[in-house]
Each structure stands twice: as C-alpha cells, then as structure tokens.
Amino acid sequence: MFPGSEAALMDEGIASLPEASAQDPLAQLVRRIRGGEAEAFEPLMARTEARILALAWRILGDRHLAEDAAQETFLRVFRSLHTYRLGEPFEAWMIRIAVNVCRDLARKRGPLPVPLDLLDVLEGDAASLGAEEAVLLQQRRALVRQALAGLPQAERTALVLRDLEGLSTEEVARILGVRPVTIRSQVASARTKLQAHCARLTTPPQGGRP
Amino acid sequence: MTPHVLKHLPLWIEGDLAGTESAAVESHLAECPACLEAAEALRASQARLREAMASPFDASDAVRLRCSVMDQIRAEPAPRPILHLASRPALLTASAAALLLASLVWRFERGRSVHSAPPPAPPPTSAALSAEPDPKPAPTESRSALRYETQARIRPASRHGTESLPSGMPARIEFQTADPTIRIIWLAQATPPSEPSSTPEEKS
Ligand SMILES: [Zn+2]
Numbered sequence: 282m283f284p285g286s287e288a289a290l291m292d293e294g295i296a297s298l299p300e301a302s303a304q305d306p307l308a309q310l311v312r313r314i315r316g317g318e319a320e321a322f323e324p325l326m327a328r329t330e331a332r333i334l335a336l337a338w339r340i341l342g343d344r345h346l347a348e349d350a351a352q353e354t355f356l357r358v359f360r361s362l363h364t365y366r367l368g369e370p371f372e373a374w375m376i377r378i379a380v381n382v383c384r385d386l387a388r389k390r391g392p393l394p395v396p397l398d399l400l401d402v403l404e405g406d407a408a409s410l411g412a413e414e415a416v417l418l419q420q421r422r423a424l425v426r427q428a429l430a431g432l433p434q435a436e437r438t439a440l441v442l443r444d445l446e447g448l449s450t451e452e453v454a455r456i457l458g459v460r461p462v463t464i465r466s467q468v469a470s471a472r473t474k475l476q477a478h479c480a481r482l483t484t485p486p487q488g489g490r491p
Numbered sequence: 492m493t494p495h496v497l498k499h500l501p502l503w504i505e506g507d508l509a510g511t512e513s514a515a516v517e518s519h520l521a522e523c524p525a526c527l528e529a530a531e532a533l534r535a536s537q538a539r540l541r542e543a544m545a546s547p548f549d550a551s552d553a554v555r556l557r558c559s560v561m562d563q564i565r566a567e568p569a570p571r572p573i574l575h576l577a578s579r580p581a582l583l584t585a586s587a588a589a590l591l592l593a594s595l596v597w598r599f600e601r602g603r604s605v606h607s608a609p610p611p612a613p614p615p616t617s618a619a620l621s622a623e624p625d626p627k628p629a630p631t632e633s634r635s636a637l638r639y640e641t642q643a644r645i646r647p648a649s650r651h652g653t654e655s656l657p658s659g660m661p662a663r664i665e666f667q668t669a670d671p672t673i674r675i676i677w678l679a680q681a682t683p684p685s686e687p688s689s690t691p692e693e694k695s
Contacts, residue, residue: 326557339544351556356564422543425542476501479535479536
C-alpha cells in the first residue's frame with residue numbers, strides 16, 4: 282500500500298508506539314496495520330472473523346444480514362483503527378463496533394422476522410441425524426430463536442454477550458456503555474422469558490399447525 | 492423453610508450471584524422441590540439456548556468474508572499511519588510544497604517593503620527556494636525517526652543562499668513568523684528545479 286516505504290515504516294514506527302500488551306497477538310497485528318501495513322489486516326481477520334460472524338448472527342437472527350454486518354464491522358475496524366488505544370482489550374473494542382453495526386442494521390431492517398414455521402428453519406442437519414431426532418433438534422432451535430426474536434433488542438444483545446459470547450457482566454457493561462446492574466437485570470429478564478417461551482411447547486405439537 | 496428463591500434463579504443459574512446469595516439459594520433448593528424444578532427448567536433452557544445459537548457459519552463463509560473485506564481495503568486509500576508522517580516521502584513532499592508556496596506568497600505579499608532588491612521577475616515557486624546548511628549543529632531531535640543528514644533553513648527572501656539542497660535528501664525547514672514566539676518547522680523532500688536557468692540563484 283505504501284510502495285517502497287513499508288520496511289522503513291515498520292522499523293521506525295513500531296519502536297515508537299506505546300507499549301502494547303506483548304502477550305496479545307492481536308496487538309502486534311494492530312501495530313503493524315497502524316504502521317501502514319494494511320496486509321496485516323488479513324491475519325487479524327483470520328483470528329476474529331468467526332467470532333464476529335457468530336456474534337452478528339446471534340444479535341440479528343439472520344444469516345445474510347449477519348454477513349453484511351460482519352463485513353461492515355471489519356471495514357469500520359480498519360478505518361477507525363487509529364482511534365483504538367493500545368493496551369485496551371482489542372476484541373472488546375471490536376465487539377463494541379460490531380454491536381453498533383448490528384444496532385444500525387437492525388434499526389434499518391425493522392422488527393426481527395420471527396421464524397414461526399418449523400419447516401423454514403430446517404437446515405442441513407436432517408441428513409446426518411435420524412429424521413425424528415433432526416426434527417426435534419430443529420424444533421428446539423426454532424423455539425429458542427422465536428423466543429430471542431421476541432426480546433427487546435437491548436435484552437437480546439446483553440444475553441448474547443453474557444451467555445453466548447461468555448463475557449463477564451462487567452465486560453458486557455463496558456462494551457454496551459451501561460452499568461453492570463443494568464446488564465444483570467437485562468440478562469435475568471431475558472433468561473426468564475426464554476425459559477417461559479420454551480416451557481409453553483415442551484411437547485412436540487400434535488396434529489395440524491396453524 | 493427458607494423463603495422461595497424463584498426470583499433469584501435467573502441470575503443464580505449462570506453464577507451471577509455473590510457467594511453468600513448463591514449459598515442461600517442452594518440451601519433453599521436442597522429443601523424445596525418446587526424451586527428445584529424451576530431451577531432445572533432454567534438450566535435446560537440455557538442449554539437449549541447454547542445449542543440453538545451455535546454459529547451457523549463454517550470456514551468457507553469466513554474466507555469469503557475475509558476476501559471481500561481485503562479487496563475493499565486494498566482498493567481504498569490507506570489510512571493515515573500514526574506517528575509516521577515523516578517517513579512518507581510522497582505525502583511529505585506534497586505538503587511541504589504547499590506550505591512553501593503559501594509561505595512564499597505570504598512573504599511576497601507582506602515583505603515588499605523590506606526587500607533591498609526587487610522581487611524576482613518570475614513569481615516564486617518552490618523551485619526558486621534556496622537553502623543553506625545550518626551553521627550550527629542540528630538541534631537534537633527527541634524522536635529518532637526525525638534524524639536527517641542535512642538540516643536546512645529556508646531564509647527570508649532578502650537572503651539568497653548559494654547552495655541548493657542535494658536532490659533526494661530530506662530537509663528541515665524553519666519558517667519564522669512575524670510573531671517571534673511562533674516558528675513553523677517543516678520537513679521537506681527537496682526536488683531539483685526543473686528549469687534551473689529561471690531561478691534567481693542561477694543568475695547570481
Ligand atoms: Zn422454594
């Protein structure tokens with residue numbers, strides 16, 4: 282990207298940047314990218330893309346939208362890398378951007394499409410599992426996704442970050458810019474609603490579907 | 492029997508309660524089948540949540556995403572590197588040229604009365620600039636990236652140097668404003684004049 286000057290940039294730049302946590306391999310990549318070596322963004326993506334894709338899908342509930350969100354997230358990360366403070370956890374910074382992107386996309390798209398029809402959510406598992414087992418699995422998944430689709434966006438995001446991304450309450454609070462007590466209340470509410478929704482249909486529906 | 496703990500279960504189930512609260516819930520669950528049943532239902536529902544929300548993406552999705560993003564990144568102008576302005580010759584030369592032109596015009600407009608000689612016939616351009624080696628040792632730079640072999644100072648138009656900067660050598664340019672407390676220091680990549688015969692230095 283900077284013909285003829287990359288070596289000089291690396292030599293001069295890295296030594297003069299503030300101390301980053303040496304044990305964080307992402308921090309090393311970030312320094313190289315900030316030094317002008319845009320190609321170092323590729324290994325950085327390779328380490329983080331699966332997480333960002335999954336996160337976006339969990340928040341948005343839609344595969345294609347999640348792919349759009351992940352793409353937009355990485356572009357924003359690249360373009361705003363100069364605002365990242367070395368030393369702060371890079372993945373948390375990235376997740377905050379991803380959450381904001383998802384929020385923007387969700388606002389544009391409107392309410393979540395609720396996956397009501399079991400047949401719509403049947404995916405590739407049916408072939409590898411026994412037919413009956415696969416149907417039950419898909420049924421369980423559809424129930425959970427229905428429940429999530431019915432949650433307020435803030436509760437859903439808090440639940441995703443806390444229970445599916447495995448972040449601590451304090452980390453989630455920092456990422457979302459709210460107090461930890463708010464996160465506790467949101468995840469408690471979301472877990473309760475999810476359980477109540479699944480309890481309504483613990484037995485497979487017999488007979489016709491509406 | 493201790494009080495029911497139903498309202499604490501959603502936090503207890505994922506370890507979100509403090510130690511003492513958690514112990515209280517557990518001792519109640521040991522003696523209350525109703526609360527225990529609710530706790531088991533919550534545990535099952537949390538397990539379903541993780542099962543249902545396992546990522547649907549595989550490695551090929553990730554690679555597709557990466558290629559698409561990298562294509563866009565390569566196509567767009569590079570972001571400004573941090574702290575590395577001095578090591579980007581193209582940008583530096585362009586910025587320096589703009590500043591020099593601006594400062595010369597400023598001199599030209601403001602400095603007519605102090606010139607002992609009339610201004611050069613052709614309007615000054617960056618090629619008309621001259622610089623002389625700094626007579627004093629170069630001030631020590633705190634940043635090692637700013638060490639240069641040649642330190643030069645652009646003098647006011649009334650003093651013409653006799654030496655042009657060696658081509659391709661970065662130079663330090665100091666521009667003293669009317670306010671003695673303000674001095675603009677710029678690093679520049681000097682380029683040889685394209686038409687040397689038209690510059691005042693060549694005439695002298
Ligand atoms: Zn009880």
